[in-house]
Amino acid sequence: MTFDDRARDASGNFDKAKAFRLASEAAVIIWDIPAALPVAAKYTLSLPHQPVPLVSMMVPLANGRHRVLWALRPRTEPEQVEISAECSNLQSFVLRPVRDLPALDVEALFADLSPEGCLKVLNNLLTAWRSALRLSRDALFIGAVEDALYALTSGPRPANFLCPIAEGRYLVETAISAEFGEIGAIYALGANGILPLSSHFLVGAQPARAHRPCHFVIESPRPTQPLLFVxxxxxxxxxxxxxxxxxxxxNLQTLWAExxxxxxxxxxxVRWLSGQPEGGAATAVDLQLRLPLPSRQIVKSGTHPAAEIDLAxxxxGGLIAGGWYHDPTSTFAGIDYLKENGTALPLDGNWYTFPAWARGAEEGSRTDVTGFVAWLPLDQPPGVLLQPRFQMRLASGAAKPLVPKPQPFEPAAQRNRILRAVPPQHAIDQAFRTILAPAIEDVEQRLGKTITVDCTKDYGLHEKAPLVSIVVPLYRVLDFLRFQLSGMATDPWIVSNAEIVYxxxxxxxxDQTEHLxxxxxxxxxxxxxxxVMNRNGGYARACNAGARFARGAVLVMLNSDVVPRAAGWLQKLARPLLDEMKLGAIGPKLVFEDGSLQHxxxxxxxDKRGVWMNHHFHKGMPGDxxxxxxxxxxxxxxGACLVARRDIYELVGGYTEDYVIGDYEDSDxxxxxxxxGFDIAYEPSASLYHFERRSIRRSQDYMRGVASQYNAWLHTERWNGVIAELMAARLSAGEVGASLNKAAARSAA
Structure with a gap:
């Protein structure tokens, strides 16, 4: 034990139960279990009016016996009390009101207890008893706790203010014995009460000297009197x-620099600031960007292992890390993530490796290395930490530090880095299932929470709701709006029955869009x-936002690069939806600008990896x-032109928003x-031009990474059995045989 075991003169004899004043309205009853009785028995304290709450504990004595303590709020009149075990009355006595009881003699209580028993009593005083009996601000109880503390220790060591860390909150520094072990909790003890501190504290690594540095935060105004911490x-x-x-x-900035x-x-x-609601995370990011840790990699050589972390x-929900290593002498043993307290967590329990290259020593040169990406679940993430620390572990047991450059903290930027963690040719099921997918799902959820509608602007909307709402998402490319809108403006049915939601x-x-x-x-x-969305959120979120503002009974999801070929197309698509209740969605024929079939x-x-891919019937064939x-x-x-009844769209929840940027939401x-329970139909008499993928090509995030492969994988994971059954039925009916052969040829190529 680390507390003071100095000799005590007091001696307590509790063979007969005794009651003491614990607080202004609470008492404690102390009784030593006779040696002849079993410790495992259930000992009960009974009163005519059973008090609530009634808390108890059993603690070991130094002689091997045990002591039982009960804490309660007695009535204002004397009561008969019985101590029993398994219906046998062991002792009876009269419990007097608190005002008539002697004060608790902590020295006498602790005199015969084992060190473990003393610690258990103090722990219960600070935790269960304080909370259950609401004694945090009771002066008598605070005094009893102080007596217990000074009975068990040789007095307090100093703690000092380091700096203010937020409004009314201070970072405090002290030292803890190297033999103390893990801290379970910290309590502040002052004239105004006993309060538990938050679990935010840091104990330094094991030193050669007797004490380790310890830091924690006081989440209260700066005290005007000395304060004890337990x-x-x-x-x-x-x-x-x-x-x-x-x-x-x-201030914190000076501490950070020093x-x-x-x-x-x-x-x-960083961890503490990340948990603060008002600007804490932003402060943590700013500090890390202003004064980052020096990045550290192990330079590649022909005789020693080398490594670099470039994704962290x-x-x-966890940590995704990636980079490369080179092991010319077979002495590389793995890479670990280092927690705040120095604990090393291996990455190689869930990582995926692939052939890669790194820049060589000479300008423009490349050398072959082993790339890797890993996902490490974390029960307690360290907040907005931009430079997690790692180490390269060697077979000899030695370790060398690795520190990445500051990483992106904004969700969209994080997603884009994840999508480039694995080259497209190496993006297989193993990489997606246990590594990339958990990370992308995590980022997409956070990204979705940041996306809202910033503002709206009306252009001549009628008071009466239209029959049809045409929802057109816009992303950077406005080249076809004039042609698209002209095609709709010359269609009498659209003029009479539709509104357009961009x-x-x-x-x-x-500004450019509003002007146009x-x-x-x-x-x-x-x-x-x-x-107008507040930021880019992807195709599905844009369409769903438009649907929320649409007023029509029929919704048209229309790409901005789809242009009508002739009037009447929308009437041909909307009418079947309104006439056939089993029809859930319908789509037209789409052609390229040269008239060949697109859809x-x-x-x-x-494909050759077993992933279901979306294909268009007869794509590339003549339009007729x-x-x-x-x-x-x-x-x-x-989804380039998908028409559905509004009630069905809302019934199924609209577009699923966890596909990256824009792909596979339509088939989903x-x-x-x-x-x-509804059908999907194709109507060729309605025909439009589709200048395919003009907007998504502007998204470097989509084009440079594995977004499309991830979306296809996610789509397959979600619908594999349903699609297999659907396509088997279509194949047996002879509907898709030729198209499937063409798709198989494209996949093999």
Whole structure:
């Protein structure tokens, strides 16, 4: 034990139960179990009016026997009390009101207890008894706790203010014995009460000397009187006194600069700030960007292992790390993540390796290395930590530090880094399932919480709700709006029955878009609404936002690069939806600018890795190809022009928003509509031009990474069995045989 075992003169004899005043309205009854009775028996305290709460504990004596303590709030009149075990009355006595009881003699209580028993009593006083009996601010109880502390220790050691860390909160520094072990809790003890501190504290690594540095935060105004801190651990207690002197550093920025190399302390500050609701995370990010840790890699050589971490994102559910290593002498043993307290967590329990290259010593040269990416779940993430620390472990047991450059903290930037963690040719199921998918899901959830509608603007909307709402998401490319809107403005049915909802998913071009739509409205007079998102959130989120503002009974999800070929197309698509209640969605024929087929319905075919890919019936064939002129049910239709009843769209929850940027949401929606019991149809008499993927090509995040492969993998994970059954039925009916053969040939190529 680490507390003082000095001799005590007092001696307590509790063979007969005795009652003492514990607090102004609470008493404690103490009784030693006779040696002849079993310790395992259940000993009960009974009163005529059973008090609530009634708390108890059993503690060991130094002689091997045990002592039982009960704490309660007695009545204001004497009561008969019985101590019994298994219905046998062992003792009876009269419990007097608290005002008539003697004060608790802590020295007498502790005199015969074992060190473990003393520690258990103090722990219960500070935790269960304080809380259950609401004694945190009771002066008599505080005095009893202080007596217990000074009976068990040789007095407090000093603690000092380091600096203010936030409004009314201070970072405190002290030292803890190297033998103390793990800290379970810290309590502040002052004239105004006993309060538990938060679990935010940091104990330094094991030193050669007798004490380790310890830091924690006081989340209260700076005290005007000395304050005691009680550290509870499995191996003992420690007592510290905080003076009211000046802080060592005037502010957090000065502390950060002075302790630039003290990574554990910096990580503790980041973790604490990340949990603060008002600007704490932003402060943590700013500090790390202003004064980052020096990045460290192990330079590649021909005779020694080398490594570098270039991806290290701390997310809410864990850590994704990536980089490379080189092992010319077979002495590399692994890479570990280093926690704030120095604990090493191996990455190689869940990592994926692949052939990669690193820059060589000479300019422009490359050398072969082993790339890796790993996902490490964390029960307690360290907050917005931009430079997690790692080490390369060698077979000899030695370790060398690795520190990445500051990592992105904004969700979209983090997602883009994750998508480039594995080269597309090496993005297989193993990489997605246990590593990339948990990380992308984590980031997408956080990204979704940041996306809202910033503002809206109306252009001549009618008071009466239209029959049809055409929702058009816009991302950077406005090249086709004039042609698209002109095609709709010359369609009498659209003029009479539709409104257009444009959703701007790239708010940086808001002024340009408003100016363009304002001019087009003056020219054509079509009723329009512009919905401006606060940031880019992807195709699905933009469409769902537009649907929330749409007023029509029929929704048209229309890409900005889809242009009508002739009037009447929308009437041909909307009418079947309104007439056939089993029809959930319908799509038109889409052609390229040269008139060849782009879309005549969607179907699914597996690639060589077994992943279901979306394919378009008869893509590339002449626009008048006879099989594409037949209206028919299809597995799905493209989101480039998808028409659905509003009630069905809302029933299935609209587009699923966890696909990255924009891909596979349309087939996912069609499969959800099918699952709800509705059909999907293709209508070739409605025909439009589709200048395919003009917007998504502007997204470097999508084009440079494995977003499309991830979306296909996620889509397969979600719908594998349903698609297999659907395509088997279509194949047996002879509907997709030729198209499947073409898709298989493309996949093999």
């Amino acid at each position: 550290f509870l651990g499995k191996k003992g207690i420690a007592l510290r006194e905080l003076s009211t002197g000046k802080t060592r550093y005037p 302790h630039r190399g003290a990574a554990p302390l910096r990580e503790f500050v 994102l701390v997310l809410s 959703v701007l998913d790239s708010p940086e071009i808001q 739509l304002g001019g087009l409205h003056l020219l054509h007079g079509l009723p329009m609404k512009l919905v 005549a319905g969607l179907y699914f075919a597996r 190809y006879p099989p594409a002129q037949v209206p028919r049910p299809v597995p799905g239709v493209t 929606l069609c499969l959800k509509i099918r699952r709800a």
